[in-house]
Amino acid sequence: MxxxxxxxxxxxxxxxxxxxxxxxxxxxxxxxxxxxxxxxxxxxxxxxxxxxxxxxxxxxxxxxxxxxxxxxxxxxxxxxxxxxxxxxxxxxxxxxxxxxxxxxxxxxxxxxxxxxxxVIPAITLKDTSGIKVTREVVEIDESEVTEQILKIAESARTYETKKGKAANGDRVTIDYLGKVDGEAFDGGKDSDAELILGSNRFIPGFEEQLVGLKAGDEKVITVTFPAEYPAANLAGKEATFDISVKDVASAAAVEINDELATKLGLESADKLKEIVRGQIESQYGSMTRQKVKRQILDQLDELYQFDTPQRLVDAEFENIWRQINTDLQQAGKTFADEDTTEDEARVEYRKLAERRVRLGLVLSEIGEKAGVQVTDDEMQRSLYEQLRQFPGQEKEIIDYFQKTPGAAASLRAPLFEEKVVDHLLAEISVTDKTVTKEELMNDDEDDTSASKKAAPKKKAAKAEAAEGEEAAPKKKAASKKKAADEADAE
Structure with a gap:
């Protein structure tokens, strides 16, 4: 040969x-x-x-x-x-x-x-001891734990029917029918919908017009859907809702005690506080790690500059571009709405793709030289997390990972990357800094993965509708089991 x-x-x-x-x-x-x-x-x-x-x-x-x-x-x-x-x-x-x-x-x-x-370029590893990062740490106040418990406890809160007018904090049970230009629209009708006034779960202006109504009242209210509402046929439109109030109930006081903990599926108030504190610590810890990781990646980006395989860059760019266009479409936006053009965006996200590929290769080389391994148990846990996200589709997901070439690698890559970051954290200079939660959350862009994310200078196509808004207001009463699940630590 x-x-x-x-x-x-x-x-x-x-x-x-x-x-x-x-x-x-x-x-x-x-x-x-x-x-x-x-x-x-x-x-x-x-x-x-x-x-x-x-x-x-x-x-x-x-x-x-x-x-x-x-x-x-x-x-x-x-x-x-x-x-x-x-x-x-x-x-x-x-x-x-x-x-x-x-x-x-x-x-x-x-x-x-x-x-x-x-070919994958030969990468000569450089000394990382000069990398310095600041790890922002939030001290969790007891009042924050209490506030979070009270939010969780909303699902366990009891309500008693009252006479008189509805006020903020009351639960109203209503039937409603939404119309635009006098015509009912899909998803704009519901019966026995329960709504806590002041929860801001419905579109702006809806809940405020129910304050002062009492059981048996009927009223037509007028609201305007936000201009950037996800449903394009309703965005920016004025709508009326025929309201029929069936019940007004006031909330019983919530006390953080063993009885509340039992309702949430836990044995004691101390255990509830412990779990909620752990959840908050985990949330802040995740943000802290994101920002630390970003600092590491930015400094690695300065240390390593080399030609990247264009086929890898092409594939990464296509993934980014597909997501950007999907986001734009879902938000009903164009590149002009993001103060850019398609050509400018292509150039920007091409640079982003090159950065991701280059940093991915660097982390891979660092991990390989350090002997970083992803265990079978870690892969199994990662697969289990995938299954948890799609209940009822477990068999299809398992079949996908068993039969699709490269699917297992998509599970392994983020695990490997995080372990390489752990390895680097043991070698670089890390300074802890106590900050407020507002300071921690400031400028918290989701750009922490070298293989999948890197810090873009612009953000295109993000849906700006308020969380929880639907094509029409819908009841969202949480179950006690859900509350207990939320209180239970991951």
């Missing part, structure tokens, strides 16, 4: 691979010899079929199998021999001329194919 390099330009490589016809024929004869004792052909005793007859009957099909095997196996062997790693699966090309293919299958011509690929 001959391997001839026909292109070495930057990271691009092209190789011409030639396997002589005589070698192909020898391989075919070996395969025929193995087949001789297995085939059954009328007129011949087992094992006595002449090789020439076998070759006539099966020669070309065996040669086709050999060609497929060589194309599948040789690229890895060749690259390993050259000490190279391909950034993506090498592209294999061979003759499409039927006459030439016929000669190859008949062992009358050499089998030739080409490999085109980009």
């Amino acid at each position: 001959q391997v001839i390099e026909t292109l070495a330009e930057g990271l691009k490589r092209e190789l011409k691979v030639v396997i002589p016809a005589k070698d192909m024929e020898a391989r075919m004869n070996e395969r025929l010899a193995e087949t001789k004792d297995k085939v059954r052909i009328n007129g011949f005793r087992p094992g006595k079929v002449p090789v020439a007859h076998l070759k006539k009957m099966y020669g070309k099909s065996i040669m086709a199998e050999l060609v497929n095997e060589l194309v599948r196996e040789k690229p890895t062997e060749i690259l390993s021999g050259r000490g190279e790693k391909s950034a993506t699966q090498p592209e294999v090309a061979m003759t499409e001329d039927e006459a030439e293919a016929e000669k190859i299958l008949s062992a009358e011509a050499d089998f030739e194919f080409t490999l085109a690929y980009e």
Whole structure:
């Protein structure tokens, strides 16, 4: 077998691979010899079929199998021999001329194919001891724990029907019918909807107009959907709602005690406080880690500058671009709404893709040299988290990860990256700084993954509708079980 390099330009490589016809024929004869004792052909005793007859009957099909095997196996062997790693699966090309293919299958011509690929650049690791980061830490006040418990306790709060007018904090039970230009719209109707006045769960201006109503009252209210409302057919439109009040109930006082904890599925108030505090610590800890990780990535970005495999960049850019356009579409926006143009956005997100790929390669090299490993147990836990997010679809998800090439790698990559960050945190200079939660949350952009995220200078296409808004107001009464689940630590 001959391997001839026909292109070495930057990271691009092209190789011409030639396997002589005589070698192909020898391989075919070996395969025929193995087949001789297995085939059954009328007129011949087992094992006595002449090789020439076998070759006539099966020669070309065996040669086709050999060609497929060589194309599948040789690229890895060749690259390993050259000490190279391909950034993506090498592209294999061979003759499409039927006459030439016929000669190859008949062992009358050499089998030739080409490999085109980009090599992963050699990365010389640099000293990271000079990297310095500030780890922002929030001290959690007892009042914040109490506030969070009271929010969780809303689902366990009891209400008693009262006489008189509804006030903020009261629960009203209503029937409503929404109309635009006098016509009812889809999703704008509900019966026995329960709404806590002042919760801001419905569109702006809706709840305020229910204050002062009492059971038995009927009223038509007028509201305007936000201009950036997710449902394009309602965005910015004025709507009326026919309201019928069926019940007004006032909330009983909530006390943080063992009785409340029991309602939430826990054994004591102390346990409730412990779990809620742990949740808050976890939330702030996640934000802290994001900001620390961003600092590390930004400094690695300054330390390492090298050409990146364009095929990897292309693939990463396509992922980013697809998400950006999906976000724009869902928000009903254009690039002009984000003070940019499509061409400018392409340039920006292309740079982002290059950064992600480069930092991903750097972290991979650091992790490999440090012996970072992702265990089977960690992979199983990650898969379990995926299953938790899609109840009822467990079988489909498991089948996907078992049958889809590269799917397991998508689970492993973020786990590996986080472990590399842990490794770096043990080597770099980390200074703790106590901050308020407002300071911690300031400028908290979601740009922390080198393989999937990096700090973009602009943010395109984010839906700005308030959380929880629907095409029309809907009841959202949480169950006690849900409250207990929310209180339970992850």
